[in-house]
Amino acid sequence: MSVIEMKLEREVAAETIKIQARKVQVHYGTNHALKDVDVDILSKNVTAFIGPSGCGKSTFLRCLNRMNDTVASAKVSGSILLDGADIYDPRVDPVQLRAKVGMVFQKPNPFPKSIYDNVAYGPKIHGLTRSKAELDEVVESCLRKAALWNEVKDRLQSPGTGLSGGQQQRLCIARAIATSPEVLLMDEPCSALDPIATAQVEELIDELRSQFSVVIVTHSMQQAARVSQRTAFFHLGHLVEYGETGTIFTNPKDPRTESYITGRIG
């Protein structure tokens, strides 16, 4: 591989902005959880949010598909544009939005249904497929993308809850991508997994970025360094620093970022 090619691989693949957030503020009752966050999430990139507990990174992630709507005390202001369209526009249906902006949670949470139905559920309720054959195809392709197909193809009708933790998490990822989302939000997707399952999910994330924008919240700085192209560091509700992952981990501009990534402040 030539020097030029090696450089290119590390460069941010596409500079198109998928999500543009401006002056985003979140209050939970009297608690000012997020203060004036401006971020451009690029398409076909993995963006990692890091920061100590309570820094606002998960809160911000949950703004991106209006999950905070489900929290009665939460008040979100500012603007978040997905492909230029305001996702907080009253005409936007949050359910439709969440089909476009999928989410994977910390703990694997498969539906108490078969492996097949877990993946088929989204396409069914959104009416994305016209026939059983088409649905079968979607299920297989999503399970393949989630690197789970070979392990489950002979037992698609067994309950999803019977899989191992790592398999369940990959099943949840297959379920999240079954509605053909454009953005995939992941809230500490590996924190309940062992290192092997973690490596599999990380490999998967790297493959998914050829099709989706992936935004991942992680407590593991090494994971952020491994999987992401861009990293955002949150602290006390502020977005302190946002930049190319290699730069953040070798030569951050803000002393707070440096202190956090080198293990000096929690």
Add this chain to the structure above:
Amino acid sequence: MNTERHIASAFDRDLEGIQALVVKMGGLVEAALADAATALETRDEAMAERVRAQDGAIDALEVQVNDECLRLIATRAPAATDLRVVLTVMKIAASLERCGDYAKNLAKRSLVLNQMHVVEGATASIRRMARQVGLLLKDALDSFIHRDVELAASVRQQDRDVDHMYTALFREFLTHMMEDPRNITACMHLHFIAKNIERVGDHATTIAEQVIFLATGQMPSEPRPKADSVNMGKD
């Protein structure tokens, strides 16, 4: 520069440990260079032999520095300044190991030169040059200890003086050789010694550049002043 402590205090101890090792190495190299130059000037064979024997300790320290750095990278996954500390320590150790070799080589050649006629004034000039380079090395290591970018920058500037001294010695040796061909063997040895001391100066500069990288995250951009003007055989 981040002076806060790590949450994991053992991480601080590991980082301090590798830096202490490299500073210790620097002390041994400075002493070896000064002793070797003194042994040359005073024709002190016992001192020259001691310098030769002690190079093993410098080499062993370099091995130890590399081992500790590998272990630290594998277990602590250092980032940002911490990572630069580890990389800098490894590079400084490599430079110091080479400087130790040059001092040892000086000591070996001094044993050969002891068997020959004295070349007027040469060994005193070499000892002065060695002292100058020793100070440079000391400044480079002090700049590392104190993360002193200004001192490191001055090392880069001062190396030019060493280059001038080398050029002057080169001419001096040529003159001696032309005056009396019986001086050629001794002058060839002396010239290798002078060249090697000049190389130690270059290593001091390399260390100073590493310190600038360590403190700022950037290698110094402007080219280092060079006063290398030995006209290859033209004089």
